[in-house]
Amino acid sequence: MNLIEFVGYIPAVIFPAATMIQLVYLLKNKSAEGVSASTWFAFAIGNFSLYLYTEKYDAIQSILGQLLTAFIQLYIVFLVLKYRRKQQKSSLAVEQ
Numbered sequence: 001m002n003l004i005e006f007v008g009y010i011p012a013v014i015f016p017a018a019t020m021i022q023l024v025y026l027l028k029n030k031s032a033e034g035v036s037a038s039t040w041f042a043f044a045i046g047n048f049s050l051y052l053y054t055e056k057y058d059a060i061q062s063i064l065g066q067l068l069t070a071f072i073q074l075y076i077v078f079l080v081l082k083y084r085r086k087q088q089k090s091s092l093a094v095e096q
Contacts, residue, residue: 008061015047015069023076032083040080044073 022040026032051057051066 005061008059008065012061012063012065015065016072019043019069019072019076023072023079026076026079026083030083031087032080035076035080037077037080037084040073040076044070044077047073 047070056062
């Protein structure tokens, strides 16, 4: 493994790990307060686009650092929308 391949593992570990921190927070608290769905969606689009742009479709660094991270980010968007919808329903029930 040369230096460039080794350095490629840094974002392949850091990006999914950083994204998992947000995912764990959402799953633990079951609240999307303070979490921006549009930001995480933009990150997901950016990571997926970068995966396509680099054309390293079989490189584990690209798969982990960009593609896997994009899928986790889309799951975060799903959870944010789900928790917000749930919160809105409970707020409407309290008002009635």
